[in-house]
Amino acid sequence: MTRTLVVVGHGMAGHRLAEEVLTGDRDGGWRVVVLAEEPRPAYDRVALSSLLDGATPGDLGLAGRDFLTDPRLELRLGTTVTDVDRQARTVTCSDGARVGYDALVLATGSRPFVPPVPGHGLPGCFVYRTVEDIAAIRAAAVPGLDAVVIGGGLLGLEAAGGLRALGMRPHVVEMAPRLMALQVDEGGGRVLAGAVEELGVRVHCGAVLRSVDAGADGRVRGVTLDDGTVVEAPLVVFSAGVRPRDDLAGPLGLARGERGGFLVDDRCRTRDERVWAVGECAAVQGRCHGMAAPGYRMAESVAGQLLRGDGPPFPGADTSARLKLLGVEVASFGDAHTRTEGAMEFIRDDLESGTYAKVVLAPDGRTLLGGVLAGDARSYPALRALVGLELSASPDQLLRSGHE
Ligand SMILES: Cc1cc2nc3c(=O)[nH]c(=O)nc-3n(C[C@H](O)[C@H](O)[C@H](O)COP(=O)(O)OP(=O)(O)OC[C@H]3O[C@@H](n4cnc5c(N)ncnc54)[C@H](O)[C@@H]3O)c2cc1C
Numbered sequence: 001m002t003r004t005l006v007v008v009g010h011g012m013a014g015h016r017l018a019e020e021v022l023t024g025d026r027d028g029g030w031r032v033v034v035l036a037e038e039p040r041p042a043y044d045r046v047a048l049s050s051l052l053d054g055a056t057p058g059d060l061g062l063a064g065r066d067f068l069t070d071p072r073l074e075l076r077l078g079t080t081v082t083d084v085d086r087q088a089r090t091v092t093c094s095d096g097a098r099v100g101y102d103a104l105v106l107a108t109g110s111r112p113f114v115p116p117v118p119g120h121g122l123p124g125c126f127v128y129r130t131v132e133d134i135a136a137i138r139a140a141a142v143p144g145l146d147a148v149v150i151g152g153g154l155l156g157l158e159a160a161g162g163l164r165a166l167g168m169r170p171h172v173v174e175m176a177p178r179l180m181a182l183q184v185d186e187g188g189g190r191v192l193a194g195a196v197e198e199l200g201v202r203v204h205c206g207a208v209l210r211s212v213d214a215g216a217d218g219r220v221r222g223v224t225l226d227d228g229t230v231v232e233a234p235l236v237v238f239s240a241g242v243r244p245r246d247d248l249a250g251p252l253g254l255a256r257g258e259r260g261g262f263l264v265d266d267r268c269r270t271r272d273e274r275v276w277a278v279g280e281c282a283a284v285q286g287r288c289h290g291m292a293a294p295g296y297r298m299a300e301s302v303a304g305q306l307l308r309g310d311g312p313p314f315p316g317a318d319t320s321a322r323l324k325l326l327g328v329e330v331a332s333f334g335d336a337h338t339r340t341e342g343a344m345e346f347i348r349d350d351l352e353s354g355t356y357a358k359v360v361l362a363p364d365g366r367t368l369l370g371g372v373l374a375g376d377a378r379s380y381p382a383l384r385a386l387v388g389l390e391l392s393a394s395p396d397q398l399l400r401s402g403h404e
Helices: 012-024 045-053 131-140 154-165 186-198 292-308 380-385 395-400
Strands: 003-008 030-035 073-076 081-085 090-093 098-100 103-106 110-112 125-127 146-150 169-174 202-205 209-214 220-225 230-232 236-238 242-244 262-264 275-277 282-284 321-325 328-334 344-350 355-361 368-374
Touching (some): 012 030, 012 292, 045 154, 125 131, 146 154, 154 236, 154 321, 186 328, 186 355, 186 368, 344 395, 368 380
Parallel strands (some): 103 275, 125 236, 146 236, 169 202, 262 282
Antiparallel strands (some): 081 090, 110 242, 209 220, 220 230, 321 328
16 A cells, blocks of 8 residues: 655755655655745755856756656645644645645754844845845845855855855854854864955954844845944845754644754654654754755665665764865864863964864874864865874874875
């Protein structure tokens, strides 16, 4: 007998799940209904900024023709799930339609966090999450004028790069004392800020947004920071972190993690054995993961459970990353913040070339625990592969590896 899988959200994780189930279901055991709030099938959100560099939304599409024309799939775009009845095993959509399920997977992602400062909702304020957000920012951009990005993390710097590509002069306002505080240490943050400023991006670290200010036309005129600094700009992008979209936890009567997200076990299952959560909305054993790869691992685990009755547990997430932001290379891996007790640091800080490298060694002085690279991350692949191993060369030699 055919069973119905309902997937709420057609983002990166929801798509991976639906695709895995349809590909792996050789005997037609599942019909898959995907209910998607956005007006288009899943796309590569990671590559969103490429829309400001000549790509079209079609270039970013994740769903191929085979997927979209599969007769076992029903994809309803522009459809938000507003309610779930676990007893009746139905979901209710924004258009009033009800869909029954045998298995339900929540893949609702996150929403950008907008600090509730005065003026945060004025025309001229944007977030940076969807194709529509990018289109709206493009339409509002005024080349030659200043723009403000609230948040100096990975996404904030990406948004600043996007504004720069639109000919604007971005300012980045970051509450923490350095850019990308989660990934890099003080030295890495300094090199990153220097390189970014050279590209014409003004960096305000340790700065708190007090208000977004309106002009006489009722639109954004600029922002005021806590120290009284005023930046005149007609456009503000909030990129101050995300919050899991777990609104359905209430109607479902399911628990949330301490910092939000649908609380699930290591196989992404809620306490209802027919309901799972994957991607950024899932608090796996209490913890949410804000990157694409962990969401894919979750989707694969749940697909395995649906197809074979068992799937691998979520293996946890590796937070190592090598990024090119505004043309500046940054990488962080393992114990980048030297949190291991007794760990030692080896630092090469080259002011002339604007590069910074740190490797963190275990108290034995030989085992590599992690590191930070800024300005030049060519040694990242070699170093990352050595985490947890005893080094056969000196840290200095290692930092040169990958440069030849
Ligand atoms: C600009 C940008 C750059 C990024 N760069 C990177 C990167 O370099 N590396 C990386 O790993 N990650 C990156 N990310 C993060 C990555 O995109 C996310 O981790 C990933 O998209 C999460 O997938 P998801 O399916 O959980 O959520 P999403 O992709 O957000 O999908 C969730 C979907 O569910 C829909 N939805 C929500 N509620 C409902 C409802 N009630 N009914 C129906 N539909 C609903 C939403 O509209 C959305 O379409 C980036 C993100 C952005 C915005």
